[in-house]
Amino acid sequence: MNDTWLFQIRISVSAELAASLRDDPTCTVHDPLHDVMRRHNASVKCQFDAFADYVSEAQRLGTEKYPLYQWTKDTIENPEKKAKYLQSFTVYVDGKEVYGKDIADLLQAELSALIGNAGIRSVIRFDTNPANNPQPPARGQ
Template structure:
């Protein structure tokens, strides 16, 4: 039985918008962006914050429950690298109903609406990903 492919939308934003989204601060156009997201019960999560949360959780519970230890090490190294930190502080994953991957219909709708805002409101780009391993980089190999 084939696995159902799910999707994820990510946006890259201007540093000023990223700061406002992370802090809840004011930024012109943020209300419009958040209104679009609310139409699909969606919210944004900063990728840097998600990476930091993962590393913090792994440190708290120990690495044994994390079978992809190389992924943990890559993530830890990434958040410690100033250039990568700057990149991921501007990158946001769209969560729908609290889930980081969702059906194609939701992804298509979000991609279309957010792409229409690209170049405006501080949104620099909109990307679409799926869960098909053939379309995505795999975790680093164990060393």
């Protein structure tokens, strides 16, 4: 893999833990998770909230500048997808949603060790390589 790609870690959690984490991005409600976040100057943001923020910003500034506007709006308005994304959290490091391989490797390992611990269900790793990620739909589709 190209060394220029950046990475993102997401965690999936129970509905109960998700409700707490949405108001507590440093994860103080979950001691082991909070310890990982503190060690890496990290925090979490609910994917649903991030999507809702994107839609709101697009509506304020002009949806034509936001290629994923319609997809994102449709996603947050779909009850099944809303339930899924309310339980999915992106890990931000130093306030950034993507970061280098070394930190991603550490986070993935440390967070994976917490799976099954009080509501942590899974850890997923993404990269910025366009070949591995869906691209915005063409206009008019």
